[in-house]
Amino acid sequence: MLVRCRSGRCRAGWTLTLAIGAALCAGCGVGQDPHILTFAGSAVGAEGQVIRRQLDRFQAMYPSIKVEVRITPDAADQRHQLYVQWLNAHAPDPDVLQLDVVWTPEFAAAGWIVDLDQFHASTSDFFPAAVAANRWKGAVYALPWFIDVGMLYWRSDLVARPPVDIDDLERLASAATAQHGVPFGLVWQGARYEGLVTVFLEYLGAFGGRILDDAGRVALDADAAVAALTTMRDEIVVDRIVPAAALTWQEEQVRFAFQNGQAVFMRNWPYAVGLLQDGAQSRVAGRFRVASMPAGPGGAPTSALGGSVLAINAHSGDRDLSYRLIDFLLQPEQLLERARVVGQYPPRPALYDTPALADALQIAPHEARGIIERAVARPATPVYTELSEILQIALHRALTDQQAPRAALAGAAAEIQALLDKAGLGAGR
Amino acid sequence: MTVRRLLPVLGIAVMLAGLWFPLYWMVISSFTPEARLFAPTLVPREVVLDHYRALFGGRDFWTPIRNSLIVAGATTALSVGLGALCAYALARLQFRGKPLMLAFVLAISMFPQISIVSPLYLLLREVRLINTYPGLVLPYLTFAMPLTIWLLVGFFRQLPAELEEAAMMDGASRLRTLREIILPLAWPGLATTAILTFLYCWNEFLFALSFTLGPERHTVPVAIALFRGQYQVPWGEILAGAVVATVPVAVIVLAAQRRIVAGLTAGAVKG
Amino acid sequence: MSREASLGWALTLPALAAIAVVAVFPIGWTTWESLHAHDLRMPWLGRPFVGLANYAEALSSTRFWSALAHTAVFAALTVTLELTAGFVLALVVDRIARGRDLVRTAVLLPWAIPTVVVALVWRFLFETPSGLVNDLLRRLAISSPTWFADPFAAWVPVMLADAWKMTPFVAVLLLAGLQTIDRSLYEAARMDGAGWRRQFTDITLPLLRPALLVAFIFRTLDALRVFDVIYVMTAGGPGTATEPIALLTFSTLLQNLRFGFGAALSMIVFAFSFVLAVVCIRLLGRQALLERVR
Numbered sequence: 001m002l003v004r005c006r007s008g009r010c011r012a013g014w015t016l017t018l019a020i021g022a023a024l025c026a027g028c029g030v031g032q033d034p035h036i037l038t039f040a041g042s043a044v045g046a047e048g049q050v051i052r053r054q055l056d057r058f059q060a061m062y063p064s065i066k067v068e069v070r071i072t073p074d075a076a077d078q079r080h081q082l083y084v085q086w087l088n089a090h091a092p093d094p095d096v097l098q099l100d101v102v103w104t105p106e107f108a109a110a111g112w113i114v115d116l117d118q119f120h121a122s123t124s125d126f127f128p129a130a131v132a133a134n135r136w137k138g139a140v141y142a143l144p145w146f147i148d149v150g151m152l153y154w155r156s157d158l159v160a161r162p163p164v165d166i167d168d169l170e171r172l173a174s175a176a177t178a179q180h181g182v183p184f185g186l187v188w189q190g191a192r193y194e195g196l197v198t199v200f201l202e203y204l205g206a207f208g209g210r211i212l213d214d215a216g217r218v219a220l221d222a223d224a225a226v227a228a229l230t231t232m233r234d235e236i237v238v239d240r241i242v243p244a245a246a247l248t249w250q251e252e253q254v255r256f257a258f259q260n261g262q263a264v265f266m267r268n269w270p271y272a273v274g275l276l277q278d279g280a281q282s283r284v285a286g287r288f289r290v291a292s293m294p295a296g297p298g299g300a301p302t303s304a305l306g307g308s309v310l311a312i313n314a315h316s317g318d319r320d321l322s323y324r325l326i327d328f329l330l331q332p333e334q335l336l337e338r339a340r341v342v343g344q345y346p347p348r349p350a351l352y353d354t355p356a357l358a359d360a361l362q363i364a365p366h367e368a369r370g371i372i373e374r375a376v377a378r379p380a381t382p383v384y385t386e387l388s389e390i391l392q393i394a395l396h397r398a399l400t401d402q403q404a405p406r407a408a409l410a411g412a413a414a415e416i417q418a419l420l421d422k423a424g425l426g427a428g429r
Numbered sequence: 430m431t432v433r434r435l436l437p438v439l440g441i442a443v444m445l446a447g448l449w450f451p452l453y454w455m456v457i458s459s460f461t462p463e464a465r466l467f468a469p470t471l472v473p474r475e476v477v478l479d480h481y482r483a484l485f486g487g488r489d490f491w492t493p494i495r496n497s498l499i500v501a502g503a504t505t506a507l508s509v510g511l512g513a514l515c516a517y518a519l520a521r522l523q524f525r526g527k528p529l530m531l532a533f534v535l536a537i538s539m540f541p542q543i544s545i546v547s548p549l550y551l552l553l554r555e556v557r558l559i560n561t562y563p564g565l566v567l568p569y570l571t572f573a574m575p576l577t578i579w580l581l582v583g584f585f586r587q588l589p590a591e592l593e594e595a596a597m598m599d600g601a602s603r604l605r606t607l608r609e610i611i612l613p614l615a616w617p618g619l620a621t622t623a624i625l626t627f628l629y630c631w632n633e634f635l636f637a638l639s640f641t642l643g644p645e646r647h648t649v650p651v652a653i654a655l656f657r658g659q660y661q662v663p664w665g666e667i668l669a670g671a672v673v674a675t676v677p678v679a680v681i682v683l684a685a686q687r688r689i690v691a692g693l694t695a696g697a698v699k700g
Numbered sequence: 701m702s703r704e705a706s707l708g709w710a711l712t713l714p715a716l717a718a719i720a721v722v723a724v725f726p727i728g729w730t731t732w733e734s735l736h737a738h739d740l741r742m743p744w745l746g747r748p749f750v751g752l753a754n755y756a757e758a759l760s761s762t763r764f765w766s767a768l769a770h771t772a773v774f775a776a777l778t779v780t781l782e783l784t785a786g787f788v789l790a791l792v793v794d795r796i797a798r799g800r801d802l803v804r805t806a807v808l809l810p811w812a813i814p815t816v817v818v819a820l821v822w823r824f825l826f827e828t829p830s831g832l833v834n835d836l837l838r839r840l841a842i843s844s845p846t847w848f849a850d851p852f853a854a855w856v857p858v859m860l861a862d863a864w865k866m867t868p869f870v871a872v873l874l875l876a877g878l879q880t881i882d883r884s885l886y887e888a889a890r891m892d893g894a895g896w897r898r899q900f901t902d903i904t905l906p907l908l909r910p911a912l913l914v915a916f917i918f919r920t921l922d923a924l925r926v927f928d929v930i931y932v933m934t935a936g937g938p939g940t941a942t943e944p945i946a947l948l949t950f951s952t953l954l955q956n957l958r959f960g961f962g963a964a965l966s967m968i969v970f971a972f973s974f975v976l977a978v979v980c981i982r983l984l985g986r987q988a989l990l991e992r993v994r
Binding site: 438440441444445448449451452454455458467468511512514515517518519522523524525527530532533534535536537539540541542543544545546547548549550551552567568570571574575578603604628631632634635638639649650651653654664667668671674675678679681682683686687689690693694 | 704705707708709711712714715716718719721722723724725726727729730733789792793796801803804805806807808809810812813814815816817818820821822824825827830831832864868869872873876921924925927928931932945946949950953954959962963966967969970973974976977978980981
């Protein structure tokens with residue numbers, strides 16, 4: 001007993017010594033060689049609180065690593081310009097970057113971000129379309145962090161059911177505006193910016209059209225595209241269910257209009273759900289529901305696939321640690337926390353079967369999953385931003401009645417084709 | 430007689446009211462609660478400081494103010510310093526090539542900023558000065574230097590030559606004359622030039638937008654213009670920021686309007 | 701004499717060198733860039749020499765020509781507006797016997813406010829659907845356009861904002877010109893029985909010609925550079941209906957990062973302004989220039 005006890009004490013003593021030694025060593029390690037990772041992304045408001053909490057947990061798991069947050073501009077254009085500046089200068093930090101999904105091919109082609117296949121990421125755990133958008137020349141360069149899809153918000157106190165298709169939506173909207181004195185039938189983001197492209201993509205899909213066909217050729221001058229854009233324009237100019245002011249609106253103005261009870265239907269991203277349910281600000285709390293976007297003739301209900309992805313700077317000092325951070329942020333626990341706090345849809349389909357997500361989202365998870373699985377990505381090309389600008393201008397010209405939809409789209413198609421050819425990325429890439 | 434006298438006064442009153450109305454509207458709106466921003470009343474029914482609190486609490490508007498002060502201050506000091514020497518030589522010394530130099534300075538002040546944005550961007554990027562204070566001060570010299578030289582040449586020429594000649598008779602060198610006689614006499618001109626240069630720098634937008642990247646280096650105009658972020662149009666905060674950006678220039682105009690007018694007219698009317 | 705000349709060069713050189721580094725050298729660089737295809741987004745393409753291809757692309761682009769047209773129309777209309785309003789304002793202020801300084805300060809203030817602020821305030825006034833202007837029009841039972849979604853109506857707030865900011869500048873210049881006119885001329889004219897109309901056309905207008913010319917030149921050069929007010933109010937929209945050449949160049953450079961093509965646009969802008977500046981210096985007269993250096 002005594003011996004054992006002594007030896008036990010002895011062992012305890014050794015363990016203690018070892019532990020102190022290890023702690024000291026770890027301490028030295030931190031003092032001399034602190035692995036500092038920098039993370040660049042959205043870090044304001046509720047999103048900022050979540051990311052800081054998660055980074056604290058990561059640092060608790062790996063005490064020798066310190067993660068610094070680099071705050072970047074909110075506006076997508078500004079953030080993009082900042083990233084281009086950093087990466088083009090081969091700066092070693094930030095190590096981990098939050099990208100908009102449409103930037104991945106551009107940064108990958110320029111050699112600014114790391115091919116993630118070397119880490120054997122289990123890409124099959126994510127929605128295939130969300131991963132595909134991050135592929136460049138076969139390799140995966142970024143992993144999806146959260147997913148944005150376009151959804152149709154409808155006022156359950158004004159209409160009895162969600163519309164079955166676009167015609168039905170227009171009928172319901174007209175009837176409800178006349179009957180209830182609500183000023184707008186439908187609101188969507190129509191300002192000349194990236195958001196307009198996502199709305200158009202949804203109408204395009206609803207009519208069975210696409211931006212690029214299977215051969216990589218621009219298909220914007222097809223009849224389906226013309227029909228889609230004509231419908232959008234007529235909703236403003238002819239049927240007057242969409243206010244002309246929407247042509248100057250981005251997501252938040254759209255949300256304010258719906259939140260103040262001024263619209264029967266709204267197209268928006270998932271983030272609006274939580275804000276609209278907040279009775280302190282919202283006049284429609286408890287009086288709206290969410291459905292998938294309606295289809296038109298010749299197409300299917302379509303949501304634009306958006307969202308953020310995580311990538312590693314090609315000149316990062318420590319790629320392995322950077323990947324470890326990405327891997328941590330993409331664990332179910334972290335993704336569910338984001339879903340709960342900021343309403344962002346996780347990129348892992350498996351999570352849509354868990355009860356935790358059902359609590360976090362204000363829409364049935366299987367419905368959300370269905371919408372995501374049908375969602376359509378924007379073209380994955382390094383010249384996407386320029387392609388998008390050409391398209392935005394053409395769309396806005398047609399919607400403000402400066403040009404007929406067919407002429408506007410034909411012009412845009414020719415310009416985009418020339419752009420792809422010039423970059424050496426034309427058909428048959 | 431009274432009618433003839435009253436009429437212009439009335440006309441002025443109406444004109445000034447019209448001219449000042451947008452400013453008035455900006456100020457009262459910046460104190461109006463968000464919910465009532467678009468339900469206007471001529472006299473505010475309720476005054477709140479919410480937007481200002483959000484501006485300095487939530488957004489840290491001190492940073493752009495500090496950036497603007499540093500950049501405008503440094504540019505003003507540098508260009509008035511270098512410009513005074515150059516202008517003195519052009520105004521007072523006899524040597525060939527002066528008209529050409531002056532024409533050159535004037536031509537530079539007339540060319541559009543946008544035409545040198547691309548090389549300046551590449552240049553600043555090459556020497557790692559994008560998003561730094563020197564990276565703004567250097568581009569600002571393109572408009573500040575010609576402005577100061579042009580204005581100061583005019584002011585130096587107005588100074589009586591006799592004093593200078595007397596000093597030189599006494600054996601003082603040109604440089605000493607400049608330092609001890611001319612500069613003390615010319616300070617009103619220097620002050621005017623400095624005020625105008627500062628105003629131009631404070632208001633500059635294109636270079637500041639092109640050569641700064643993050644909120645930590647944005648100047649006041651860029652910061653306000655980019656309030657329209659990806660999602661929101663926070664009109665209350667935008668207007669509060671607009672008021673804050675206007676206060677310094679309003680103070681300067683009130684305190685130094687005579688000088689500013691003298692500077693503007695010297696810079697322009699006399700050629 | 702030669703000592704004086706060398707001192708002259710020593711004093712002017714630092715300032716001129718600074719201008720050369722930050723202004724002249726970049727112009728040379730822009731010229732060189734404009735002959736190359738240089739796209740920061742596509743580093744794999746390198747920076748090949750392409751001759752005048754960038755210029756050809758600009759000249760064959762409808763967006764470029766409409767940007768030029770927008771700039772010209774904007775300049776023509778705003779300068780007319782500002783000169784007219786500024787003239788009236790100056791004439792009125794000139795008649796004030798007491799407190800003229802105070803009024804002049806009041807008039808000057810809008811000029812000193814940052815253009816970005818001016819643009820935002822006017823955008824706020826014209827905001828759709830419930831800005832102040834729309835509200836007033838509604839009370840008058842006039843239906844208002846959706847200002848910023850209408851290719852023509854969008855120009856109204858833009859030009860009003862610019863005119864509001866720059867009219868004071870014109871007024872102050874003209875006021876200074878008016879005050880140099882010898883009052884006894886008017887006395888004499890009145891003695892001769894000339895009415896105010898005759899006095900205006902025979903005395904005020906001719907004697908104010910130099911000041912008007914200067915105001916015209918400065919405003920025109922400035923209006924052709926227009927950027928801030930449009931960037932903030934419309935960002936060139938709807939479509940590209942209000943896009944001036946400076947904004948097109950800016951977005952080519954810093955949004956699309958096409959530096960070669962952007963440099964070609966810059967050079968075209970520069971060439972235009974250079975010719976204009978030379979013409980203006982001629983108009984101002986060598987005399988004014990020489991007066992300053994003699």
